[in-house]
Amino acid sequence: MRRWLAVARTPVGATSAVLLVLLAGLALFAPVLWGEQAGAIDTDALQQGSSAAHPLGTDALGRDILYRVLVATRLTVGLALLATVVGVGSGVVLGALPAVLPRWAGRLVTSAVNIAVAFPGLLLALFFAVIFGTGTTGAVLAIAFAIAPSFARLTQTLAASVSGRSYIAAARVAGVGRFRILLRHVLPNIAEPLVINATLAAGSALTAFAGLSFLGIGVQAPSYDWGRLLGEGLNRIYISPAPALGPAVAVVVAGLAFNLFGEAAAAVLGHRQPAVRRGKLTVPSTVDDVADEGVLTVRNLRVSFPGPNGWVTPVRGVSFAVRDGEMVGVVGESGSGKSLTALAVSRLVERPGVVTADRLEFLGKPVESTPDRELGTSLAMVFQDPMTSFNPTRRIGGQLAEVSEQHQGLSRKAAWQRAVERLESVRVPGQRARQYPHEFSGGMRQRAMIAMGLMGDPRLVIADEPTTALDVTVQREVLRLLARIRAERSTAVLLISHDITVVAQTCDRVLVMYAGRIVEELPTAELFTAARHPYTTALLAAVPSMDTDRDRPLAVIPGRPPEPGEVTAGCPFAPRCALAVDRCRTEEPVLAGIDPGHRVACWRVEPELVATGGEPDSANQGGTA
Known part of the structure; x- marks a missing residue:
């Protein structure tokens, strides 16, 4: 109803x-x-035209x-x-x-x-x-x-x-x-x-x-x-x-x-939400730490959509930076806002969605005012499903060549040659450029998608779940390819993944997202030893290893993440957190620095409690990060 x-x-x-x-x-x-x-029947008014008594x-x-x-x-x-x-x-x-x-x-x-x-x-x-x-x-x-x-x-x-x-x-x-x-x-x-x-x-x-x-x-x-x-x-x-x-x-x-x-x-x-805007969209300012300068600088990024009961904001005040030649990983459960953040940064959020930010700059220029030609050659996007990202009725080489024709003004012949070179650079034989997407395997399609991103000279590659639905061997090839591109071209990479171990093995820093916000940022070298947020440690504990006791049930995070419209006062992770106190349920923590390069949004950051899952003592219930 x-x-x-x-x-x-x-x-x-x-x-x-x-x-x-x-x-x-x-x-x-x-x-x-x-x-x-x-x-x-009125014999005195046969076939009369329009009049006051008979309008028709x-x-x-x-x-x-x-x-x-x-x-x-x-x-x-x-x-x-x-x-x-x-x-x-x-x-x-x-x-x-x-x-x-x-x-x-x-x-x-x-x-x-x-x-x-x-x-x-x-x-x-x-x-x-x-x-x-x-x-x-x-x-x-x-x-x-x-x-x-x-x-x-x-x-x-x-x-x-x-x-x-x-x-x-x-x-x-x-x-x-x-x-x-x-x-x-x-x-x-x-x-x-x-x-x-x-x-x-x-x-x-x-x-x-x-x-x-x-x-x-x-x-x-x-x-x-x-x-x-x-x-x-x-x-x-x-x-x-x-x-x-x-x-x-x-x-x-x-x-x-x-x-x-x-x-x-x-x-x-059909469960389509009508575009009903109730009230004016308000954009609260953030008190998170200011992100450092980089190839990409994001501060207080918010993505909102109109719903029947007002504005719904799946991405709520995200701040981070990606520096030149750096690989940054973004992890979190489905619905945490990872892909939507990437789309907002790439200017791919369509109406009625509204993207706002205190700062959203790419190469020192506001993303909103950057020309399409410049953005298209300097920023590459690798989507998680290459089969739906390629046009099934056109040859792979033609789709890659179109990028150079439109953004770099190359002739058809020169653009085709560049497409062949880019395919070969990602270890796809050049003769395969004349084939259609359905003739490629999943791994080859993903590499071809990366080659499309390399048709220009990108300073930043955003890879949104590039290893989805691929077997472990092909996953390794794709990740190695991204690492090689980064090393050879000094290209920055923003890697979005559900697999926190993949991020730990390939990235320099990791951003952990939950309910539309970054809840922890730290170097990957310290991920397994210095993670302080209960959600981060829960993600790590849920990953089985060779030392996992097979006689015990696998670790899981109880409950489910909140829907964007369900986020209320307090920490969104509090209903699933064993360490939550009264303050966690009434006041949402801010993302604040606790060590160089390490930010946490949690009122309870005592490392011994987070590691053991113990109950907080009464003396520390009011502590802040």
Whole structure:
């Protein structure tokens, strides 16, 4: 319900709600209020034009067209909804049949659906209208059976995408029958897109029904709908356009209402957050230590998105620096803000997201005002999924060459040669430049992505989980490649990873993030001996080693990280921390230096307590870092 209310505050949601309420009110009350006036024959007012007494004029029997348009709302909308229900229901049944029928029978149904989808919907409606005959019943069935094939295809596609999931396989192994799997596991998981498309189909059905009535195939006298009224008024359009204009506007408004409602339903059922801004975004200043100068300087970086209940800030006051030739690692659980920080630094956060910072400078220049050409050649981004980062329809070499063509102004031939050289520099044979992404292995795609970043002369490479989904051998190759690039070119590297041991082995410094903030920064040489924040030590303890006792359960961090909108007063890690005291639950600690190059955001930094997990004594409950 909260999602519906939030969507109703958007322009699309509010407009659709107003129009649907208007249609529902007319459908319910118009025949009661104006039914007699709509059917009253006045021989003294035959085929009059627009006037004060008859705003839309009168028909051949002197009946008021405005009243007839209002009264026709019930029949028009009712028949359109009936045709939609029949069509959607038939389509879902046809689309679901292959999942429960024997394979040969399922193929026959699928083939029939494919043939029907190949024909335009209006052509199918006219074909079925001829078969079922003129009249209301024939028009409803014609439109319903014209809608059914597209919904059958949609149901088949959605069901096929769900049928490969692990829980479907588990149900089959457990002996659950096909029909039960369809009802309990498949249809509930594809219901949302079906409902959204059904709302859109209602608008199309209303338009199609009006079209059939306009052609004389649909509603027959003495009944009338908007399409029949439009057909009657069209004969006089050059003399008096008002009789045709009224039902035409009604069809457009009703179709718009259903389509806008479909968009609103997509925002709710598709779990999309509407861009509702409640109140002005306030940017509090930070009291964290000022980051040192470097290739990249970040101070009090905040990334916010509008939500139904106000602004949500997944990145909250991050401050750090990356110096020339340095490799800095960023670690933390999923949702801690690591990747969003990298996107903000790279100027890749799109609206409605808002990025603010006291300082956000790259090579001494504000990132916001740095030209795209300069930023594109000096800063490289390596994404965690190279398969989705490459265009599957273009050759690898062409995509790399495009970087030099756009940012460095090289000719096509020179850019291609540079792409081949960059691929060879990351140990990808140059002849592979003519191949497509799907012809590369996961490790080669990742190296090709790094080569794309090297098409310019980057001073900073941001690697966002570059070893995700790679086996340990390929992971090692990718990490060695980043280290070699750093050594040969004095390129700074910001490495984002879930694996704290990878960061410890490859980086100079480590930034530990939790709930959108840096909770500890220290040199990696001191990571295993001098880590002071309970979250950092918990991450280290959760990594098994050769000395781990196999007879004891693996160490885990209890609970889960808070969602961005769940962060309240106090330390966000306090609910999961065994060392938390009252102050931790009421006041969030600042990131403060305790040693050179070592910053911690914790009210309890006693090393002996953090290492042993012991309870704090009463004498130190008020201590600060």
